[in-house]
Structures are given as structure tokens and as C-alpha cells.
Amino acid sequence: xxxxxxxxxxxxxxxxxxxxxxxxxxxxxxxxxxxxxxxxxxxxxxxxxxxxxxxxxxxxxxxxxxxxxxxxxxxxxxxxxxxxxxxxxxxxxxxxxxxxxxxxxxxxxxxxxxxxxxxxxxxxxxxxxxxxxxxxxxxxxxxxxxxxxxxxxxxxxxxxxxxxxxxxxxxxxxxxxxxxxxxxxxxxxxxxxxxxxxxxxxxxxxxxxxxxxxxxxxxxxxxxxxxxx
Numbered sequence: 145x146x147x148x149x150x151x152x153x154x155x156x157x158x159x160x161x162x163x164x165x166x167x168x169x170x171x172x173x174x175x176x177x178x179x180x181x182x183x184x185x186x187x188x189x190x191x192x193x194x195x196x197x198x199x200x201x202x203x204x205x206x207x208x209x210x211x212x213x214x215x216x217x218x219x220x221x222x223x224x225x226x227x228x229x230x231x232x233x234x235x236x237x238x239x240x241x242x243x244x245x246x247x248x249x250x251x252x253x254x255x256x257x258x259x260x261x262x263x264x265x266x267x268x269x270x271x272x273x274x275x276x277x278x279x280x281x282x283x284x285x286x287x288x289x290x291x292x293x294x295x296x297x298x299x300x301x302x303x304x305x306x307x308x309x310x311x312x313x314x315x316x317x318x319x320x321x322x323x324x325x326x327x328x329x330x331x332x333x334x335x336x337x338x339x340x341x342x343x344x345x346x347x348x349x350x351x352x353x354x355x356x357x358x359x360x361x362x363x364x365x366x367x368x369x370x371x372x373x
Contacts, residue, residue, distance in 0.1 A: 167249040168244055169257050172339050174238045177286060180226045191206045199223035200282025201269045207277040225265040227284040237286045238273045239291065252357050256264045263291025267353075271345025283339045288346035295350025314351065318344055 166174075184192050201224040205217060209332045228234040249257040268288020298314065301307040325340020 167248055167254070167257075169249050169254045169261075170242060170245045172239030173245075173258075173261065173286075173360065174241065177226050177228065177238060180232070181228055184227075184347045196227060196282050197326040199269065200227055200284045202278045202282045202287060203276050206273055217306045218242050218335060221266050221269045222262060223281070224269060224284050225262070225286050225289050228286070233285060237290055239292050241286065244290070245293050247300060248293050248354075251300065256357045258275060260296070260353070261289050263353070264295075264349050267349035268292065268339075268342040268346030272339050272342035277343040283342065285339070287339070288342040291346035292350035292353070293367075295347040296354040299351055310351070321347075355360065 171333060184195065187195065199220055200211065201220050228237065245257075245261075245328065248260070250261060265288050269283070272283055272288070286353075295314075298307065298310055302310050308312070321340045323342045325338045325343075350368075
């Protein structure tokens with residue numbers, strides 16, 4: 145997968161590896177997202193709409209008058225990350241996670257990667273709630289968490305000497321999200337509003353927070369060891 149050769153050097157690299165060489169947490173996250181989407185297809189439209197309202201992230205449920213199911217309020221910041229608007233939305237997100245998530249998981253390990261991934265989704269959701277505090281529309285999807293993973297990949301490339309500067313790519317990426325968020329056209333959106341502030345929130349979280357999850361970075365053979373401190 146792209147950006148995924150940071151720990152597999154030498155002449156035997158790639159020998160006896162699986163055709164789909166993804167680490168376990170990535171596979172489980174992808175599998176869970178697909179399973180949730182398949183299960184939703186078994187529900188009636190009414191029940192499915194109710195599920196999205198209960199377990200999607202609805203900003204006004206946190207900023208408006210107290211009420212609603214407290215369990216839903218507690219779970220929604222996590223569960224919204226596993227609900228998608230359609231097969232294209234799901235497919236784009238899972239392919240992006242597969243492309244960029246593997247090197248981050250191999251750096252952090254399974255438990256720390258899962259904690260990082262979910263916390264990036266939480267940060268993204270918080271930014272969305274603060275940005276659209278009066279909205280009653282549920283936001284769904286893993287894009288915020290995956291944006292955090294992408295931010296982490298950029299930090300890894302920068303700290304291992306494979307990318308001279310974070311700033312140009314970060315500025316372009318944020319500008320693209322602002323553009324598509326305002327004017328639309330994001331793949332998988334199906335004409336629906338895009339939670340672009342959540343994408344930016346997750347991305348910035350990934351840039352900043354990776355250091356708290358990873359004690360050290362891998363290095364190129366030509367580079368001296370580097371730590372996050």
C-alpha cells in the first residue's frame with residue numbers, strides 16, 4: 145500500500161506476504177464499517193432513518209435543550225464514525241484508510257492505533273458540533289478519523305526525512321476541504337452537505353496528536369535516529 149514500506153527493508157521484503165497486506169486493526173475497522181452498512185440494508189427505511197438519527201452525530205442534541213436518549217448522546221461521537229451515506233461514501237473512505245492507515249498502525253501498534261483513530265474521530269466530531277451548533281442534521285462517516293490518519297502519515301514522512309516540509313501539503317489539503325465543503329463535489333457525497341470542518345479538525349488533530357501516541361519514529365537507513373522529543 146502507499147507509504148507502507150517504512151519497516152520492511154531488505155531483499156526478502158514482500159516474500160510470503162498476504163496479497164492484501166493490511167495490519168489487523170485496519171482490517172477489523174474496514175470489516176466493521178462494511179458489516180454496519182450491510183446490516184443497515186436489512187432494515188426498513190424508517191428504521192434505518194431512526195438508526196442514523198440515534199447514532200449519527202447531531203450537533204443540536206449537544207448544544208440545544210437537554211433531552212433525548214442519554215445513551216445515544218454518549219455513543220454517537222463514536223458510532224457516527226461507522227455509519228456511511230452510501231456504498232461510494234463507504235468505499236472511498238475505506239480505500240483511503242487502507243492506503244494511509246497501515247504505516248500508522250505499524251508505528252503505533254494495534255491498541256494505540258485504535259485509540260488514535262477513534263480520538264481523531266472524536267476531535268473531528270467536536271469541531272463539527274462547534275462549527276454547526278444549530279444543525280439538526282446528523283453527520284456520519286469515517287472521514288474525520290481518516291483525516292487524522294492522513295495528518296499522521298504526513299508527520300511520519302516529515303520526521304523521517306521523506307518530506308522536506310509539512311506546510312505546503314497541509315495548506316493545500318485544508319484549502320481543498322474548504323472549497324469542496326462550500327461548493328460540493330466531494331466523491332460519495334451524493335449532493336449532501338460535506339462536514340468539511342470535521343475533516344480539517346481531524347487532520348489538525350492528526351498533525352498535533354501523533355507525538356502523544358508514538359514514542360519514536362522509524363528511520364531511513366541513511367537518516368540518524370529521530371524521536372518526537
